[in-house]
Amino acid sequence: MNTSTDDFSRLIQKASFLGNVSLFAGFSPDYLAGLAEIVRSENLPRGGRLFKQGDFADCLYIVREGKIRISIDSKTIVDLGRFECIGELAVFGEPVRSATATAVTDAVLVRISAGDFKNLLTLHPGMSLALMRTLAQRLKLRESAQYSAIP
Numbered sequence: 649m650n651t652s653t654d655d656f657s658r659l660i661q662k663a664s665f666l667g668n669v670s671l672f673a674g675f676s677p678d679y680l681a682g683l684a685e686i687v688r689s690e691n692l693p694r695g696g697r698l699f700k701q702g703d704f705a706d707c708l709y710i711v712r713e714g715k716i717r718i719s720i721d722s723k724t725i726v727d728l729g730r731f732e733c734i735g736e737l738a739v740f741g742e743p744v745r746s747a748t749a750t751a752v753t754d755a756v757l758v759r760i761s762a763g764d765f766k767n768l769l770t771l772h773p774g775m776s777l778a779l780m781r782t783l784a785q786r787l788k789l790r791e792s793a794q795y796s797a798i799p
Contacts, residue, residue: 659684665758668731669710670786674778682772686764690757692716698734698749698757705738705745707761714755720747727752739765 662684666672672680689712692698698709701720709716711732718725718734725747728734734749739762769776 662687662758665712665731666710669733670731671733671736671779671782674782675775676778679772679775679778682768682775683760686760686768688759688761690759692751692755692757694751694754696751696755698751699745700748701745703745705735705742706763707759708736708739708765709734709749710758710760712756712758715752716755716757717750717752718747719750722748738762 659681663677663680666680666683666687667675667677672683675683690709692714698716699705711728711730711734713730716728716732716734718728734757735745737746739760769779
């Protein structure tokens with residue numbers, strides 16, 4: 649295979665992975681391909697800290713492999729795995745990390761910088777609409793769960 653074929657194959661693999669991430673559920677294949685162009689892969693060894701509570705927030709991460717523990721004030725909140733987002737508030741303007749993220753196992757993460765993501769949304773307004781629909785659905789589910797918990 650030549651380099652351009654290899655690059656295209658990697659782009660398709662990235663887009664396919666991103667299509668399984670709930671945050672991007674409403675994205676068309678073209679939008680996923682655009683998103684795939686701006687992602688970067690990062691490895692984090694077991695016990696490694698991705699970021700700590702109070703750090704500057706300039707990107708979101710998606711778990712490709714492994715487990716990442718989210719904690720606030722040293723209290724475990726949740727362990728996240730494949731296809732789950734970490735720090736997504738960073739791409740919506742939240743400048744500070746609200747939690748600490750540490751690798752429970754060796755992990756491979758996909759990183760999307762806030763600046764690159766915002767530029768992509770500016771170039772493709774339809775992506776913003778798809779993202780708003782996904783976020784609205786998440787809020788609706790959260791609200792219904794809260795209401796069903798009221799006695």
